[in-house]
Structures are given as C-alpha cells and as structure tokens.
Amino acid sequence: MEINFLIMNRIVFFSVILLIVNLTVESQGAENEIINRISRYVGVETHKDTTRIHDPVMIREDGVYYMFSTGWGITIFSSPDMINWKHEYPIFTEVPEWTLEIVPDFRGHFWAPDVAFFNNQYYVYYSVSSFGRNTSAIGVVTNKTLNPDSPDYEWIDHGEVIRSIPGETNWNAIDANIILSEDGTPYMSFGSFWGGLMLAELNPDGLSLAHPIEDLTLLATRTTGENPIEAPFIFKKDDYYYLFVSFDFCCRGEDSTYKVVVGRSNIIEGEYFDMDGLSMLKGGGTTVVEGGSGYAGVGHNAVVSFDGVDYLVFHAYDMSRGGGSYLRILPIRWEDGWPEVDF
Template sequence: MARLSTVIWGALSLLGSAFGYANPGACSGTCTNTHDPSIIRRSSDGTYFRFSTGGKIAVHTAPALTGPWTYKGAALPSGSSIDLDGNQDLWAPDVALVGSTYYLYYSVSTFGSQDSAIGVATSSSLDVGTWTDLGSTGIRSSSGKPYNAIDPNLVQDGSTYLLTFGSFWRDIYQVPMASPPKAVASGSSGAYNVAYDSVKTDEEGAFVYKNGAYYYLFYSKGQCCGYDASKPAAGGEYKIMVCRSSSATGGYVDAAGKACTSSGGTVVLESHGNVYGPGGQGVYNDPTHGPVLYYHYVDTTIGYADGQKRFGWNTINFSSGWPVV
C-alpha cells in the first residue's frame, strides 16, 4: 500500500506540474498585510478569526473563510512581557483551542537574530481585549543553540501536547508541553530535531496536521521576506513542503521515503502565475470547504513588499496519502 500511495502521489504531482497549481481561493475585505496567518473558527457563532504577524498580533474576523475580513485590533496591545528585543513586534502566531480556553503562541525576536523566545497568551473567547499574556513558555534560544525559538505550532497527540518550532540553524524542533500547555513539560529531556536540511538550512514555520493514520509536517522553505529589496535566485523564494509520519513526534519522511531530518521534503505549493513565495502556512479542516491549506503570498500584480503579502488558501486532497492542492 505504501508503494501504491507513492505511485499515486507521483502521478498527481505530474498532473500538478502539467496543469499548474490552483489559484488562491476568494478573499474579500482586508486580505493584504497578512504575514504568517493563523486561522480558527469560533464554534459558538461561526465567526472566523485570523491572527497574523505585526501590529502586536493583528486580529481580523469574518463570517466565512472567504471574508469579508475586518480588522479588530491587536491581540496583545501592550506587547509581550518577555524581556527581549522584539517584544513589541510579535511574530508568527498560532492559535489553538484546548478545552474551553484558546491559546495564542507567538515569537519574540528580531530579524536574523537567534536571541528569541516563544510566549503564550490565553482567552476564553478569541475577542480583542480578552487576551492575557502569560509570558514565556520556557522555550528560548541564544547563540550556540542548534535552533531558533520562533514559529511555534501546538499539536495534541492523545493526552500529550507538543510544540513544534524553529527556523534555520538546524531547522525544526519539537518539545513536549505540560497539560494545560502553558509551558514545557516538567522533566522533559528537551527539544529534538524533526526536520533538517544539512545543505541549505532554510526551513521554518512548521505546522503539524493529522489526517487519517498520518501526521503531516508542513513547513516553509526558502527566503521569506524582503523580495522588494532583494529577490533570491529563481526557486530560492518561499515554498510549502511536507513530510509525514505515523507518530506526531517524528520519523517524518517525504513521498520518496527520505527522512525529513536528512534533507527530505516534498513540495506542496510553490510560485506559480501571479503567486510568488507562498509560505507561513497552516491547515484547517473547514466545515464548508473541508481541509484547506492557508498561507501568505506575494501577488506579483500588486507588489513584493512584506506589507503587501496577501492571505491565500486552497482546498487540499489527502486521498493519495499525500496533500495535493
């Protein structure tokens, strides 16, 4: 079955190469300046919330995934209590519902620095004005560590919570969290590596999503930012990759069976048409559209600046055992 799954995935990939990727789904309202989006739907009233980098975590809401998206304010208007440079310019939010409480994980850092930390805030409703900053989760990096403590993502594996994170250096790591997941689990042996490209260490933005028997590790690879000042060589811009494992804690491999910790990785979505540098992704099982891959991207007809990045989404199909846009 594993071999058949790989063959089917290969056939679908060839079709994707021949006919191109689907364009992003419809988006109305405020769809620009949406870097590293995190999407969640409040079940009590069906309101969609979109959290994104900048503006002390910008919050937008909409009645549907397609919009219209409306700006509501900052999730953490006073910034973070973490005593690090960058605590007023928070990055890469990740929002999850645990029990009846919403958890907002965020990064405190400055561009190119390894002096970074991951913080967390909680809310009972998701609304602006209701978030309480709890400060550091205990995940912090500095010069000499093998990882950078940014780009957090929470996944629940049975009764265990795991936080996947990391950027460049030795790429992507994971660590067990306490229950409730406000901090690293007591007695944890520390973070372990789940994805690493030894040739080009440019992997970040991990997101773990379970579908069927597998956990899928989605991540971004390539240059994320500054395209208006310095575009990378063709193919060096952001793209969305994936590996999978039957365990949330690792053993992730790509569609060819190559380990994600040994430079493995399969492309899910890359530049095409007017879409350039898609990344900063997540996956959400939408009640209307089914599983969707959401991300930010540059629309080349609008502009390449970081503030011009747009919110994108596509449905994804797992029928081959691998996600296909």
C-alpha cells in the first residue's frame, strides 16, 4: 500500500510539473508569435487612405491622436493630424494568462478594443474569443498616459470584466464600448449575434460589473435566426443618446455586407428608436453608411468629437484593393437630430 501511495504521489507530482511546463510553453509561444507578427510594422507610417485596419476607435491626448484596433497584442496607431498614422508598439507582447482559461487556443490576436478616459487614467477594453462561437470574454487594461515616451507609460492588465459561456449565456462578450452617464457612472455596451446587444453598468472603477449578469439590459436585436448585429457604440449628442450598430456580415472581403445603422433614446438604457419610430429591439435602425460600387461592407464604427466636429470612424472593404479593410474617417452632419455622412 505504501509503495502504491508513493507511486501515486509521484504520478500526481509529475502531472502537475507537466501541466506547468505546457502552460509556460504555450505562453512563450504566444509571446513569440505576437512579437514576430508586430516586428514587421512597428514604426511604419501610412496615410489614412492606405491604413489597413479593423474595428478602429480613437482618442486624443496632448494634441496627439491615438487609434486602437483589432490586432496582435492590440494594435495602436498615433498621428499628429488624423491623416498620417504611425504604427506603435502594441499593448501586449504576451498573452495574459487568464485568457487561456477561457480560450485555451488564444494566440494573442485581440478583437475590437475600445478606449475611454475617466478616473484620471485611460482604459482600453478588449475582447478574446473563438471565431463563430461565444466562448468569449472582455478584459480591461489601464495606463496613466498614451504617450509611449512618457516615464508614466505602463499598461496594467486588470483581467476579466465579463465572459460569455456557450449554452449558458445567450449573448457574446465581445465588442465593448464605454459611455459615462451624466453623473460619471460607466456603462458598457457589447455583443455580437446570439441574442443581441447588451448593456451593463460598471462599478465606479470601471473594472467590474456593478450588478449580476441577470440584470443586463437588452439594447438591440434583429429578431432573426442568425441575428447579424454587433459592435454597439453609444454617443451623447445634445438631448439624445445615439446607439450606432453594425448590421450584417464583416470579414468577408469583397463579399462583406456590413453597414452602420443608428437609433436614439433619451436615456442610456433605452429603448432606442430609429428615424421611422421602429424600436431597435424589433430590428430597427436608420442607415448611416453602407457599401456601394467602391466598397463592399463598411462598419464597426466609433464616433469621436474633436474641436467641435464629430467624426464617424470605421473600416471599409475596398473593392479596388481586393476587398482589403481600410480606415475611413468622415465628418458627421446632424440633420434634424440625425447623423449623416458623405461616403
């Protein structure tokens, strides 16, 4: 019996060692993959019309514009003028260990970040997921500054904010967007396909949910089988909150059918209605921008305001360049309380 006990102890011991080694190798492999991927383009400068990008969001600090997007380690660009953009070093050079518990095969290609400034620091919310599944989570990382030359520049990862689980949650924890209420309370909208787009109130520190997931608010759904709706972005303008979302399908190059639609509400929680009075809980949404002869799908937008001008920031699949996804930044006109752009 003693011999069997010793053998079992050794088996357990070596199993634990093997598990630790495997996790270390996976983490190092992911780190090397991120570094290998980004080394080709860090420091490269592009014009806005030639900047390849997916899911852009933007903010400004001390006269410099910073743009975050889907990419290895979370892609960062900087610009003095929103025209000429430089690839900066990404936020992550290695995969946070907590993400591997949720998506074991995650290699470091982060999706759809959002950037916000409150509590005297910058927050970047990001998504980890498996394509086509709601095995997903939203995490958050903070920094005192976005200037990589500052001695205060340091990204601190705070881990998971929320996760979705196949068979348990009828929503997908990706595509986060943050808006602050009039009293400074942070709210996070998110979602892609499944049951629709959701809204969660966050705790004042912006790092966790203020209420259980059972208390999430449904913002928008198309009430169809596939329910192709994602990428919510809430923007306050005058007396209304505007909910921008992307309808239909991204990521198919020349076959992409993405488009941006909008509804509005007097309160963050909704209900949001389009220009014709149709609720976004019933598939409503007034078209803001869509593809045409030059572009296939266009979408996953942000809305930003600089020096009194509001801009729609999004990616577009360029038919003349093989359906590649390129940056677009368009000034918004507000006509009778509704956003319009020339595209």
